[in-house]
Amino acid sequence: MKIIVCVKQVPNTNEIKINPETGTLIRDGVESILNHDDANALEEALKIKDRDPKTEVIVLTMGPPQAREMLEECIAMGADEAVLLSDRALGGSDTWATSNALAAGIRKIGNYDLIFAGRQAIDGDTAQVGPQIAEKLGIPQITYVREFQMEGKRITVQRALEDGYQVLKTTMPCVLTCIKELNTPRYMSIRGILKGAAAEIKVWSAEDIGVNEELVGLKASPTNVYRSFTPKPKGKGVSVKGDTAKELAGNLLAELKEKHII
Ligand SMILES: Cc1cc2nc3c(=O)[nH]c(=O)nc-3n(C[C@H](O)[C@H](O)[C@H](O)COP(=O)(O)OP(=O)(O)OC[C@H]3O[C@@H](n4cnc5c(N)ncnc54)[C@H](O)[C@@H]3O)c2cc1C
Incomplete structure (x- = not known):
């Protein structure tokens, strides 16, 4: 085998x-x-x-x-x-x-x-x-x-x-x-x-395996890389506090309003 x-x-x-x-x-x-x-x-x-x-x-x-x-x-x-x-x-x-x-x-x-x-x-x-x-x-x-x-x-x-x-x-x-x-x-x-x-x-080599520039290499490659980069780390997150679900939701709402997101 x-x-x-x-x-x-x-x-x-x-x-x-x-x-x-x-x-x-x-x-x-x-x-x-x-x-x-x-x-x-x-x-x-x-x-x-x-x-x-x-x-x-x-x-x-x-x-x-x-x-x-x-x-x-x-x-x-x-x-x-x-x-x-x-x-x-x-x-x-x-x-x-x-x-x-x-x-x-x-x-x-x-x-x-x-x-x-x-x-x-x-x-x-x-x-x-x-x-x-x-x-x-x-x-x-x-x-x-x-x-x-x-x-x-x-x-x-x-x-x-x-x-x-x-x-x-x-x-x-x-x-x-x-x-x-x-x-x-x-x-x-x-x-x-x-x-x-x-x-x-x-x-x-390429010749040994019988491939040419129509099959291998940059020119034969249909993928175009327009931009590659390492994304910047995201900023620190905000933790919303509250003892109950209702309080948490209220505090989250206030936070979003303060930042003019809603
Ligand atoms: C336009 C363009 C140009 C590129 N130029 C180059 C370059 O010059 N040099 C370069 O190294 N890379 C180059 N790359 C990257 C190259 O295309 C990939 O690394 C390669 O095709 C394998 O893809 P992958 O890493 O996503 O492998 P995946 O598909 O994620 O790999 C899956 C499996 O396939 C097998 N495998 C993958 N690649 C190989 C390999 N080379 N040999 C044996 N087994 C393999 C392995 O078992 C691997 O685990 C280029 C990519 C693009 C889009």
Whole structure:
């Protein structure tokens, strides 16, 4: 069985810096980590490998050369192989173009049974890439997976909803996007760290995966970023006091009138 896990290197910060000219994220000089949901996606693939050691787990990312470090960590956790899609031609890709590149990378890897992704990246935050990959590969998808079971080629999952969950069944191959409730990601092992450091990571260019400027990069990206900014913190709130509901309502009314809101 072959499982591909899409993993993204993200800045380890809530204070995302934005290039004011292009409206894209500035990643240089910011500490980077494996996206949280992707660690859950990798863990679920590794649990399948624990049960069946013949399972092959391949991690795939699109990113700058520094993403290699994250891939080494994935191998240290237990992944067998890693592929890095890295090329200037891929820079500036929005989610549509990113999923074109990742789907092309997945097609080149070939013969996959399962594709795991995180639900959402903590930087881009769109939760679009997993579903777009499934659409482009023409295979089923289930998002927000919080519990996973597999019997032969049949899969049963719990898909999280705001107020409960759905039980959904599908068959392989399919794309599943994972959330943190699914599992607890394992730590890297010492042996794994040595394996990761020595691993030969495949680096594929846009040409290697057969995509061009009509499919990837800034020009191919239909999303235009008009303005990106960190919202200013809101001012201190006002707490209205009162011993009874009637008194509270009266004091609130007085406060609103004083400020000429009503
Ligand atoms: C006009 C425009 C230009 C942009 N230019 C750049 C740029 O130059 N460089 C840049 O890094 N970003 C750029 N971005 C941001 C980029 O589009 C998103 O980071 C990327 O498409 C993923 O979207 P997301 O972060 O919302 O991922 P989500 O959809 O929230 O991610 C869901 C899951 O998909 C998988 N996934 C997402 N991205 C990747 C990836 N790269 N590799 C492997 N798996 C992945 C992961 O499993 C992840 O958990 C640009 C965005 C726009 C709109």
